[in-house]
């Protein structure tokens with residue numbers, strides 16, 4: 063029988079990885095808590111229409127990458143490829159927007175049918191933030207600072223913030239005309255994808271990963287030149303606030319979002335550790351989306367970061383600096399106590415003792431191998447436990463266990479088996 067395997071692009075997170083993910087999630091949660099950003103959890107499965115309207119048919123995500131199928135009631139369903147559309151749908155559906163601005167975050171798996179490679183999977187995970195009902199340039203920077211500080215607190219270096227302004231819809235319509243006529247004159251030099259985008263979504267050509275197209279675009283008219291004075295001033299405020307917070311940034315005129323409801327600030331945080339898939343976090347302002355999904359006109363700004371890519375950067379940072387914050391996040395929590403035990407009575411007693419100690423907050427590893435003491439001690443050493451408790455037939459008879467320091471300084475001592483409180487006290491004073 064052939065061996066069962068996970069689907070291509072669907073990746074297991076093994077315990078040592080999950081540990082690291084949880085540490086990152088805890089740092090993120092702490093940031094959100096301090097910033098008054100509340101978690102929202104939406105279904106993984108939505109009506110396909112939400113994404114068609116919310117992300118747009120002309121994008122790769124909707125056009126080529128969605129996991130869509132008909133359910134048993136013949137409804138077209140899609141595994142969410144991103145979080146923003148669902149969050150906005152939920153906020154509209156439950157009338158959250160009438161309660162004032164909403165500062166929300168979400169996390170979890172997203173699904174896109176892409177070609178898997180390093181930092182690119184079919185099921186991947188994002189943490190994202192959406193501020194709904196805030197329109198000022200200052201809120202753009204508050205949102206960017208949240209991402210920047212979170213990544214910095216994880217001990218990551220080599221990050222770069224790139225920003226651009228997409229201006230208003232009108233700015234972009236003007237620019238689109240300029241760009242299209244410029245590109246039409248050079249149609250033959252474009253890659254096939256970009257040729258197609260010229261009619262469907264010309265702004266996305268700026269984002270092309272094709273090197274020949276990229277080289278050609280070096281001389282193309284830029285969106286900056288097409289911005290109205292008002293949009294330029296707004297963008298200048300964003301720069302000013304970023305400078306005030308001492309968050310360094312690079313202007314990147316190629317950074318675009320192809321859909322009409324995106325406007326003004328767009329940004330990405332990239333890492334020099336990632337090669338081709340360099341973007342860890344992407345976001346921007348999307349003032350038109352809430353209305354597009356049936357809600358009241360509501361300005362909004364947000365970002366999403368890719369957990370897998372973040373983990374790749376974190377691993378690189380941890381291996382560069384073994385005492386740094388990133389390395390601390392990836393290290394395993396060791397038990398306080400490892401119980402070495404042998405014999406029928408000892409097994410039963412150590413089971414009860416482990417439970418009592420755990421209830422008192424002690425981290426206990428109970429050896430279940432029935433191996434010789436020597437082997438159990440080796441495992442105890444490897445576990446990184448501070449102490450070992452030995453319970454053999456002799457200890458059962460004497461009604462006392464033998465407590466041995468492994469990683470802590472101290473004497474071996476005997477502690478009554480029926481007095482877990484005393485044991486807890488010894489463990490606490492000596493560690």
Ligand code: ATP
Nearest residue numbers: 176181182183186341342343344366367368370371
């Ligand atoms: P890319 O250009 O790399 O495909 P994107 O523009 O499609 O990125 P967004 O939709 O903005 O990405 O998603 C935000 C973040 O989610 C990305 O910056 C990236 O870190 C992560 N991400 C997107 N797609 C994937 C994927 N297939 N696998 C892993 N991470 C992903």
Ligand code: MG
Nearest residue numbers: 122123174176
């Ligand atoms: Mg993509």
